[in-house]
Amino acid sequence: MTVTRRRSSPPLGPLALRTAAAWAAALLLFFPLGWLLLTAFKTELQAISVPPLLWFTPTLENFLEVQERSDYLLYAGNSVITSVLSTLLGLLLAAPAAYAMAFFKGRYTKDILMWMLSTKMMPAVGALVPIYVLAQKSQLLDTRLALIIVFTLSNLPIMVWMLYSHFKDIPHEILEAARMDGATLWQEVRLVLLPLGMGGLASTGLLCLVLAWNEAFWSLNLSAAKAGTLATLIASYSSPEGLFWAKLSAASLMAIAPIVVFGWFSQKQLVQGLTFGAVK
Amino acid sequence: MNRLLARLLLIPAMVPLLLWMIVPLVMTIYFSFIRYNLLQPEQSGFVGLENFEYFVTDPSFGAAVLNTVLLLGSVIIITVLLGVALALLTDAPFPGRSLVRLLLIAPFFVMPTVNALLWKHMMMNPIYGVLAQVWLFFGAQPVDWLTDYPLLSVIIMVAWQWLPFATLIFMTALQGMNHEQLEAARMDGANYLQQLRYLYMPHLARSMAVVVMIEMIFLLGIFAEISTTTNGGPGDASTNVTFLIFKQALLNFDAGVASAGALFAVLLANVAAWFLIRMVGKNLDR
Numbered sequence: 190m191t192v193t194r195r196r197s198s199p200p201l202g203p204l205a206l207r208t209a210a211a212w213a214a215a216l217l218l219f220f221p222l223g224w225l226l227l228t229a230f231k232t233e234l235q236a237i238s239v240p241p242l243l244w245f246t247p248t249l250e251n252f253l254e255v256q257e258r259s260d261y262l263l264y265a266g267n268s269v270i271t272s273v274l275s276t277l278l279g280l281l282l283a284a285p286a287a288y289a290m291a292f293f294k295g296r297y298t299k300d301i302l303m304w305m306l307s308t309k310m311m312p313a314v315g316a317l318v319p320i321y322v323l324a325q326k327s328q329l330l331d332t333r334l335a336l337i338i339v340f341t342l343s344n345l346p347i348m349v350w351m352l353y354s355h356f357k358d359i360p361h362e363i364l365e366a367a368r369m370d371g372a373t374l375w376q377e378v379r380l381v382l383l384p385l386g387m388g389g390l391a392s393t394g395l396l397c398l399v400l401a402w403n404e405a406f407w408s409l410n411l412s413a414a415k416a417g418t419l420a421t422l423i424a425s426y427s428s429p430e431g432l433f434w435a436k437l438s439a440a441s442l443m444a445i446a447p448i449v450v451f452g453w454f455s456q457k458q459l460v461q462g463l464t465f466g467a468v469k
Numbered sequence: 470m471n472r473l474l475a476r477l478l479l480i481p482a483m484v485p486l487l488l489w490m491i492v493p494l495v496m497t498i499y500f501s502f503i504r505y506n507l508l509q510p511e512q513s514g515f516v517g518l519e520n521f522e523y524f525v526t527d528p529s530f531g532a533a534v535l536n537t538v539l540l541l542g543s544v545i546i547i548t549v550l551l552g553v554a555l556a557l558l559t560d561a562p563f564p565g566r567s568l569v570r571l572l573l574i575a576p577f578f579v580m581p582t583v584n585a586l587l588w589k590h591m592m593m594n595p596i597y598g599v600l601a602q603v604w605l606f607f608g609a610q611p612v613d614w615l616t617d618y619p620l621l622s623v624i625i626m627v628a629w630q631w632l633p634f635a636t637l638i639f640m641t642a643l644q645g646m647n648h649e650q651l652e653a654a655r656m657d658g659a660n661y662l663q664q665l666r667y668l669y670m671p672h673l674a675r676s677m678a679v680v681v682m683i684e685m686i687f688l689l690g691i692f693a694e695i696s697t698t699t700n701g702g703p704g705d706a707s708t709n710v711t712f713l714i715f716k717q718a719l720l721n722f723d724a725g726v727a728s729a730g731a732l733f734a735v736l737l738a739n740v741a742a743w744f745l746i747r748m749v750g751k752n753l754d755r
Contacts, residue, residue, distance in 0.1 A: 208563040214555060218632065219572040222579065224599060225587050237597045286482035293475035301479070308490045310742045312690045314711040315731040316489075318724045319496035322507070342489040349482055374474070403580035405693035406711075410719060420693070423582040427589070427697040434590055434597075441583040452578035453571055460641045463634070464679045 228438035236434040251439035258436065261443060264422040268444075271333050271408075271418060272401035275340035276394050279348045282341070284390065287352030288382065292364060302353065305346040313343065313406050324411055333416045336408060340401045347400075348393050351462045355389025356382070392458030395451075399459070402448045419444035494735075500728035507722040520729035524717070532705035533713040536620055537737070540627065540709060541688045545681055547628045552635030552680065553673060557665075560643045570640065577633035581693035588626045589615060589698045619699045619707035626694050631687075635680045642676035643669075682745055689738055710734050 216223075228236050230247035255261050290298045320339065321330075329335035359382070367381050383390075405420040412421055423444055426437040452459065501520050503513045524530060559569055576584070592599050593614035601611035614622045646668070654664055692711050695701055701708035701716065708716070714734060718727035 204563055207558065207561070208565070211558050211563060211569050212565065214558065215569040215572040218629070219575060220599075221587050221592055221629070222575055224591055225583075228591060239597060240602055241597075241599060282481045282485065285478035289475040289478035293471060295472070295475065301483070305482075305486060307742065308486055309686055310738045311490065311494075312711060312731075312734045312738050314690060314692070314714045315497065315735045315738070316493035317715065318500060318718050318727050318731065319493035321718070322496070322724070323492075342485055345482060345486055345489075399578060403578070405581045406690060409582075409693060409696065410715070420580050420582045423580065423586060424693070424697050427582075427586055437586060437590065441587065445579050445583050448580075449575055449578040453575070456574060456637060457641075460637055463683060464638060464641075464676070 225438050225441055228434055229442045231435050231438075233433070233435045236438070251435045252443065255436055255440045255443065259422060259425065259440075261422065261440065264417055264419050265443070267333055267336075267412075267416055268402055268418040268420075271336045271340060271416075272398050274333075275337045275344065275401050276397045278337065278341045279344050279397055280352075280390060280394055283345055283348035283352050283393070286349050287356050288378075290349075290353050291356035291359070292361065302350065305349050309343075309346040317410060320407075321410065330411060331413045331415045331417075335411050336416060336418070339407045339411065340404055343404075343407070344397045344400055347462075348397060351393040351396065352386075352389055355393070355461075356386055359385045388458070392455070392462040395455045395458050396462040399448055399452055497728045497731050500724050501732055503725055505724040505728075507718070507724050516725065520725040521732075524726050524729045524733065527713075529705040529708055529713055533708045533710045534737075536705075536707060537689065537709040537711075539620060540624055540691060541685065541741075543624050544628045544631055544688055545684050547624075548632045548635040548684065549677055549680060551632055552639050553677075555632075555636045556639035556643055557669070559640065574633040574637050576630050577637065579630065581630070582697050584626055584630050585694045585697040588622070588629075593622060615699050616703060619703060623691075623694055623699065623707050626698070627688065627691060630694075631684055634683070638676050638680050639673060642673055646672055685741055685745060689734075689741060710737060 227243075229251055230249070231242065231245055232248055232250070235242050235245050290301065324330045324335045363385070364377060364381055367377050372380065402418075403420065404418075405424070408418045408420045409424055412418065423437075423441055426433060426440065502515060502517065504516050504519075505513050555573060559566060559573070579587075590598070595601050595611050595613040595616075598611075598614075600614070604611045612618070651664065651668060654668060659667070690711050691709060692715065695707055695709065695712045696715070699707040701712045705713075710730070711734065714727050714730040717723050717730055721727075
């Protein structure tokens with residue numbers, strides 16, 4: 190990544206005003222999450238007190254109860270396993286294709302790329318009945334394997350695109366030089382492509398991890414108590430009206446905290462990834 | 470040798486994707502012509518276009534299509550407009566800028582089910598919810614959001630989730646501005662509106678295209694925000710096409726009608742894709 194010196198933009202109004210406006214916007218938009226954070230440490234009674242409580246003695250009991258009530262660790266484990274494995278599998282499938290298209294550009298490369306993206310345009314619900322029936326028939330309903338396969342396939346087009354746009358930016362001359370020097374394909378991949386493409390592989394992996402972790406459509410429809418991910422666990426809190434806010438907040442906090450922190454650290458890669466490098 | 474190798478390397482990605490596309494599509498087409506109940510799979514038979522007729526004449530159908538378009542359109546408009554505004558606001562340095570940016574982009578990483586329940590219970594609850602308290606504070610009658618304004622409520626949740634994405638993309642794009650040009654324009658006495666019109670907007674065009682494209686892909690399939698809050702209701706007030714098909718498939722177990730609906734959704738997505746390529750394709754072409 191190149192380091193560009195950043196000059197200040199033309200200021201929009203006086204500094205004090207801009208500072209106040211930006212902070213107000215940030216606090217307003219972050220408020221629901223901040224409220225979730227506070228509620229997670231309240232008792233159920235404090236959580237629904239009117240007017241809402243801002244000062245209270247924090248309690249950790251919700252976090253314990255979430256684990257006891259619904260085996261949080263099982264769902265968290267499912268989330269980790271399905272998102273990590275589908276990301277790794279996706280990288281394994283996507284990287285060779287992206288490499289081939291970036292370095293052996295053929296007549297149909299562009300068509301193949303467009304076709305792959307078009308599979309992403311197909312709404313998930315269009316495949317719901319067939320995938321559900323297939324999973325049912327092959328006894329894969331409510332298994333992690335089914336989720337891993339579905340997550341991988343639904344992220345695969347994006348992964349190929351992202352890797353392709355990253356690999357394309359690697360100067361061809363370097364690979365050609367390696368080939369001239371008699372490097373085998375494996376040497377070329379290991380000594381040139383992997384080190385230079387590491388950034389691309391990492392950002393692709395990060396994005397897919399976030400997408401798989403937060404995926405809700407397939408986890409809600411294909412999984413339940415055994416293979417359910419954290420997205421499924423949270424959805425199970427939708428029925429008991431009002432009475433479980435503190436526990437819901439604690440469970441939610443445990444479900445989103447890792448990925449929000451992770452997202453903060455990798456925002457730069459995520460932007461590159463999500464925009465296929467078209468925005469820099 | 471190299472060409473052959475390149476083709477071989479495409480196989481691991483292309484074959485699964487091809488299957489992922491073809492198999493469900495063929496099955497969906499097949500199911501859409503038969504009577505197929507997921508609970509009684511043995512009772513099947515060719516019914517011609519009956520499933521299509523049923524899906525399209527379903528009173529919920531019109532509402533679902535309209536809601537899909539309204540949801541998509543309003544979320545895209547809100548996120549692009551506010552996203553540009555927030556990105557411009559946080560582009561120049563001010564105290565605490567990096568923290569402000571973290572707070573602004575956080576909602577994007579929140580999973581849809583958490584987002585939905587957070588708004589449903591803690592923000593929009595008509596008695597205990599934060600919004601109700603704010604309304605009361607100003608002496609207004611609290612609003613029962615999910616009952617009285619179900620679609621608007623879903624739009625608020627989804628826009629809240631996707632605004633950070635747009636903001637983040639625009640923030641990144643602004644870093645690539647040509648500052649010599651900006652300074653020159655300012656020296657020549659261009660006011661802020663003129664700079665916005667002739668320098669910022671053209672520069673942001675490409676990232677706007679990206680935002681519209683990505684949001685379109687994801688927003689056509691909005692599901693969890695609806696299924697965990699309003700369940701499509703009351704009535705069909707917040708049912709979108711995705712949710713309607715889900716209802717036919719896994720609540721009514723009518724796989725035939727759901728499949729007919731799925732084909733319609735594919736058609737809708739293709740129309741959207743056509744617009745997308747028309748509108749934004751040239752912006753992305755390099």
